[in-house]
Amino acid sequence: MKLRDLAVVRAEIDKCMKCGNCQSVCPIYFETKKELGVARGKLTLAQAALEGELPVTPAFAERLSLCLTCNACVANCPSGVRFDRILLAARAAAVKACGLPPVKKVIFAGLSHPIVFRAGLRSGRLLQPLIFKRHPRKRANYPRFPLGLDRRRIVPPLAVRTLREELAEVNPPSDPVLNRVPNQVSNQAGQAANLTPDRAASRPARPRMRVAFFTGCMINYIYTETGRAVVNVLNRNGIEVVLPSEQHCCGIPVFVSGDMGTARAMAASNVRIFAGAQIDAIITACATCGEAWRHHYPELLEGAEEAEQARELGKKHYDISEFLVDVIGITREPGLAGAISSMGSTGTVGSTGTVGPTTGKVTYHDPCHLNRGLGINRAPREILRAIPGVEFREMANPGRCCGGSGSFSLSYYDLSMDIAAHKVADIQKTGAETVVTGCPACRMQIEDALNRHQMPQRVLHTVELLEMAFEPLHDESRGIQEPRTSAFHRFLLR
Amino acid sequence: MLSKAVVTELVSICGRERVLTEPEDLIGYSFDATAALPRRRPEAVVLPVSTEEVVQVVKLAGRRRIPIYPRGSGTNLSGGTIPLEGGIVLVTTMMNSILEVDAENLTATVQPGVIVQTLNDAVASYGLIYPPDPGTVATATMGGTVAECSGGLRGLKYGVTKHYVMGLEVVLADGNVLRAGGKTVKNVTGYDLVKLFTGSEGTLGIITGITVKLIPAPEHRRTMMAVFDDLDRAAKTISEIISHKVIPATLEILDRVTIQAVEEHARIGLPTEAEAILLIEVDGIREVVEKEAAVVLEVCRRQGAASIRAAETDAERDELWAARRAALPALAQLKPTMVLEDATVPRSKIPEMIRGLNDIASKYRLKIGTFGHAGDGNLHPTILTDVSDEEEMARVERAVDEIFTLALQLGGTLSGEHGIGMAKAKYLEQEFGPAGVEVMARIKHALDPLGLLNPGKIFPPAQGKILSQGEAGVKEQTPAAREGLG
Ligand SMILES: Cc1cc2nc3c(=O)[nH]c(=O)nc-3n(C[C@H](O)[C@H](O)[C@H](O)COP(=O)(O)OP(=O)(O)OC[C@H]3O[C@@H](n4cnc5c(N)ncnc54)[C@H](O)[C@@H]3O)c2cc1C
Numbered sequence: 001m002k003l004r005d006l007a008v009v010r011a012e013i014d015k016c017m018k019c020g021n022c023q024s025v026c027p028i029y030f031e032t033k034k035e036l037g038v039a040r041g042k043l044t045l046a047q048a049a050l051e052g053e054l055p056v057t058p059a060f061a062e063r064l065s066l067c068l069t070c071n072a073c074v075a076n077c078p079s080g081v082r083f084d085r086i087l088l089a090a091r092a093a094a095v096k097a098c099g100l101p102p103v104k105k106v107i108f109a110g111l112s113h114p115i116v117f118r119a120g121l122r123s124g125r126l127l128q129p130l131i132f133k134r135h136p137r138k139r140a141n142y143p144r145f146p147l148g149l150d151r152r153r154i155v156p157p158l159a160v161r162t163l164r165e166e167l168a169e170v171n172p173p174s175d176p177v178l179n180r181v182p183n184q185v186s187n188q189a190g191q192a193a194n195l196t197p198d199r200a201a202s203r204p205a206r207p208r209m210r211v212a213f214f215t216g217c218m219i220n221y222i223y224t225e226t227g228r229a230v231v232n233v234l235n236r237n238g239i240e241v242v243l244p245s246e247q248h249c250c251g252i253p254v255f256v257s258g259d260m261g262t263a264r265a266m267a268a269s270n271v272r273i274f275a276g277a278q279i280d281a282i283i284t285a286c287a288t289c290g291e292a293w294r295h296h297y298p299e300l301l302e303g304a305e306e307a308e309q310a311r312e313l314g315k316k317h318y319d320i321s322e323f324l325v326d327v328i329g330i331t332r333e334p335g336l337a338g339a340i341s342s343m344g345s346t347g348t349v350g351s352t353g354t355v356g357p358t359t360g361k362v363t364y365h366d367p368c369h370l371n372r373g374l375g376i377n378r379a380p381r382e383i384l385r386a387i388p389g390v391e392f393r394e395m396a397n398p399g400r401c402c403g404g405s406g407s408f409s410l411s412y413y414d415l416s417m418d419i420a421a422h423k424v425a426d427i428q429k430t431g432a433e434t435v436v437t438g439c440p441a442c443r444m445q446i447e448d449a450l451n452r453h454q455m456p457q458r459v460l461h462t463v464e465l466l467e468m469a470f471e472p473l474h475d476e477s478r479g480i481q482e483p484r485t486s487a488f489h490r491f492l493l494r
Numbered sequence: 495m496l497s498k499a500v501v502t503e504l505v506s507i508c509g510r511e512r513v514l515t516e517p518e519d520l521i522g523y524s525f526d527a528t529a530a531l532p533r534r535r536p537e538a539v540v541l542p543v544s545t546e547e548v549v550q551v552v553k554l555a556g557r558r559r560i561p562i563y564p565r566g567s568g569t570n571l572s573g574g575t576i577p578l579e580g581g582i583v584l585v586t587t588m589m590n591s592i593l594e595v596d597a598e599n600l601t602a603t604v605q606p607g608v609i610v611q612t613l614n615d616a617v618a619s620y621g622l623i624y625p626p627d628p629g630t631v632a633t634a635t636m637g638g639t640v641a642e643c644s645g646g647l648r649g650l651k652y653g654v655t656k657h658y659v660m661g662l663e664v665v666l667a668d669g670n671v672l673r674a675g676g677k678t679v680k681n682v683t684g685y686d687l688v689k690l691f692t693g694s695e696g697t698l699g700i701i702t703g704i705t706v707k708l709i710p711a712p713e714h715r716r717t718m719m720a721v722f723d724d725l726d727r728a729a730k731t732i733s734e735i736i737s738h739k740v741i742p743a744t745l746e747i748l749d750r751v752t753i754q755a756v757e758e759h760a761r762i763g764l765p766t767e768a769e770a771i772l773l774i775e776v777d778g779i780r781e782v783v784e785k786e787a788a789v790v791l792e793v794c795r796r797q798g799a800a801s802i803r804a805a806e807t808d809a810e811r812d813e814l815w816a817a818r819r820a821a822l823p824a825l826a827q828l829k830p831t832m833v834l835e836d837a838t839v840p841r842s843k844i845p846e847m848i849r850g851l852n853d854i855a856s857k858y859r860l861k862i863g864t865f866g867h868a869g870d871g872n873l874h875p876t877i878l879t880d881v882s883d884e885e886e887m888a889r890v891e892r893a894v895d896e897i898f899t900l901a902l903q904l905g906g907t908l909s910g911e912h913g914i915g916m917a918k919a920k921y922l923e924q925e926f927g928p929a930g931v932e933v934m935a936r937i938k939h940a941l942d943p944l945g946l947l948n949p950g951k952i953f954p955p956a957q958g959k960i961l962s963q964g965e966a967g968v969k970e971q972t973p974a975a976r977e978g979l980g
């Protein structure tokens with residue numbers, strides 16, 4: 001396997017000229033100011049291990065866990081050192097030498113067996129009201145007693161019905177998801193008008209495209225509203241969306257921890273599940289899942305039975321924002337023209353009678369894995385700028401990591417929050433009321449950080465804000481409204 | 495390994511979090527940006543946050559005869575931070591507060607761990623700059639740049655670090671705290687101790703506070719690039735520009751090997767058949783800058799530049815700078831090992847120096863790329879080689895010897911900005927003569943009689959031995975022997 005090939009990593013390590021440039025961008029180094037925080041230090045540790053100067057021990061593994069995989073160092077390295085590859089190889093070496101830490105072992109065993117994983121999250125869901133106390137203001141919970149999670153932390157509740165339980169496997173455009181969402185009948189008078197069966201019937205019956213939606217765990221289990229928005233917006237553009245029911249965790253959390261065997265098995269399984277579907281594209285709305293499909297699966301499965309399929313699917317992958325802008329062609333003039341005309345509307349949607357019923361100041365955080373990982377940063381901004389009424393305000397350093405990075409924030413909660421504090425400050429300076437981002441993991445981290453700093457901003461996925469432009473939950477006096485959460489969500493929070 | 499007692503004391507000074515003793519952490523301090531040096535792990539790393547903590551650590555080290563190696567960001571290119579004899583690496587990165595920006599007196603006072611760019615960002619809102627800008631502005635610490643007396647890309651017009659350091663706070667080897675200089679432009683009270691510690695490479699004391707001079711930011715600048723098919727013409731252009739009374743902020747040169755390496759690495763459309771490229775930037779008051787730019791362009795034209803470009807926008811400026819920025823990393827990609835020198839000659843000797851370098855390259859069958867701060871005579875001949883090739887490394891060593899001899903013959907110096915460290919220590923006497931080295935050795939001995947501050951740097955190893963043996967009863971201690979001491 002290429003990634004584990006010592007020689008390849010050695011060549012990568014040798015490229016490093018130890019200039020220290022990575023110090024100027026590493027969010028970990030900004031906080032710790034210690035050499036092992038930055039790429040150069042971890043790289044030299046890996047080098048020392050390769051050269052036999054030090055054994056690979058749990059202490060070695062621990063140093064390598066101190067990385068957000070934000071790839072800021074990779075993007076800024078004058079020598080083009082792929083530190084991400086070195087890190088993975090070193091973590092894999094650590095897993096081989098000392099195994100996974102026990103907690104991760106249990107979690108990963110669960111992730112790799114869809115049934116166990118689902119059951120696990122389900123029981124979590126039922127226990128949730130016992131474990132968490134509700135945050136007074138936000139749709140979020142504080143842990144009531146420590147569960148390995150930091151007590152100060154707010155965690156979004158698990159959805160009572162997962163996205164894939166809630167939605168059908170096939171969602172044709174003539175049958176917009178919104179019609180079937182339980183809380184569809186909102187208390188906002190007049191708001192259902194735009195979704196009368198008449199209007200639905202007037203939409204093109206034959207889909208212009210058929211895409212598969214890979215939901216990923218966070219959208220399936222936590223941010224189901226993001227998933228609904230994806231399906232809804234695509235449907236409104238005449239696109240049929242399938243959610244293959246067998247799909248499961250992308251496996252990247254396992255992969256970045258160095259458990260290559262499990263990661264490869266999960267990749268192969270997902271590839272087999274999606275290879276069967278007759279589709280024009282695979283859509284993700286989670287940056288990490290996107291990277292999995294585009295980069296990691298083809299690499300992980302090199303030489304495997306599924307190699308060819310993985311490559312083909314990788315080529316068909318689009319992040320939702322990219323798909324909307326580059327394939328469907330949402331344009332700014334005249335406001336959302338592409339999207340609106342494709343739904344057969346002339347731009348009079350919603351109770352306000354105008355397109356783009358969202359208002360307010362919005363800023364955007366670039367998820368590392370979307371921005372540097374997939375090179376997507378223009379499309380989400382184009383979407384935001386295309387929504388009339390939205391005042392887009394760029395924050396300073398929008399591409400600086402928010403400090404979430406999956407299990408990193410579990411292992412190093414304080415450090416993670418110190419890193420997030422810079423993001424919070426940058427957000428605050430924009431005066432924005434809404435923070436938009438393209439990845440549920442960043443969203444969770446930013447929501448938590450904003451809460452800790454007692455900041456009022458809400459956090460949405462790009463596609464949710466866009467959905468609001470179609471589907472106004474609009475009240476002039478209050479700016480952008482909360483996205484639809486399921487009725488059960490509301491019940492839980494009451 | 496340090497004894498438990500020493501570690502416990504260090505922890506009682508700095509706290510558990512800021513004392514590192516595990517091999518995995520120590521690895522991070524076993525190297526710096528200098529190529530082709532073996533890693534050497536310290537026995538402990540401390541990250542103090544205050545002058546008081548530094549004093550305590552220095553006193554402890556003195557009592558226990560443990561060497562101390564000050565370290566900022568570890569980006570120096572002369573092996574200055576390598577803990578040759580184990581001991582304690584004292585890292586200043588957590589002493590990173592900007593203590594004051596005094597816009598009236600045009601000064602700033604900082605702790606040593608402040609990053610140069612951070613200081614510049616902080617003074618920008620006052621319309622001021624701190625001009626010394628080594629290639630590592632975004633990473634190097636103020637303490638490290640003062641200890642190295644770093645130069646940079648604007649040295650020709652704005653000078654180097656020593657021209658901006660006005661006051662220092664230094665923890666001496668005995669733990670006493672010295673304060674020298676201050677905010678006044680004029681100061682002739684006693685010896686100029688500020689200058690003595692500037693460029694002392696951590697061998698005379700630990701810098702814990704720095705007051706620097708700031709200047710108003712230039713309101714305008716113009717960036718130009720000229721390509722030459724003939725090295726002599728490029729060199730002539732450099733001296734002609736200056737004899738026309740234009741002092742550019744930046745006047746950089748890339749030679750043919752460097753140009754080709756950059757093009758191969760970055761593909762930015764450089765003419766690979768050219769002999770030299772000059773990058774020239776003039777800055778200051780708008781009207782003056784425009785006039786100076788016109789003079790520069792005229793000189794380039796008259797010297798027969800093959801092509802000339804002047805940036806009209808910031809984006810175009812970035813394009814012109816891209817080649818210079820890529821020089822070092824591009825050369826680094828060509829071969830596994832890169833030996834970067836910074837021998838410096840008077841500006842008028844640049845053509846002779848470059849030709850001499852080319853002769854040395856062919857004589858020893860080596861690939862040498864040369865780029866650097868042509869305007870101030872500070873070139874970076876960069877030998878591309880492979881440490882694992884012993885035969886070639888022997889040739890490299892002889893070539894380096896000749897490069898320094900050449901630079902000194904032309905009236906130049908061993909190092910323009912990277913410092914002597916351990917890499918160039920053996921050449922010291924060639925430049926200073928026995929009397930010069932003797933004076934320096936006496937200064938070192940007076941300030942650090944036990945030889946505990948950054949041992950093995952600046953002075954050749956033999957000299958260092960004599961130093962430490964000079965003190966009655968105190969020999970260089972092996973780590974094991976040290977344990978026996980109180
Ligand atoms: C890519 C690259 C480009 C570079 N370009 C330039 C350039 O253009 N011009 C230039 O001049 N240099 C250049 N350098 C060299 C380097 O950046 C400078 O030498 C810089 O000053 C080092 O700062 P630092 O904080 O990393 O110091 P370190 O490398 O940590 O230390 C440097 C020396 O200072 C001593 N020291 C550090 N802090 C203190 C303190 N508080 N008290 C006493 N002694 C101390 C150390 O013992 C050591 O001897 C470059 C280096 C690289 C890698």
Ligand code: SF4
Pocket residue numbers: 015016017018019020021022023039040043073076077078079080081083
């Ligand atoms: S920036 Fe790149 S080459 Fe420089 S130290 Fe970091 S990883 Fe190495």
Ligand code: SF4
Pocket residue numbers: 025026027028029037038039066067068069070071072073074083
């Ligand atoms: S990936 Fe991010 S956190 Fe990890 S070393 Fe690089 S810059 Fe630092």
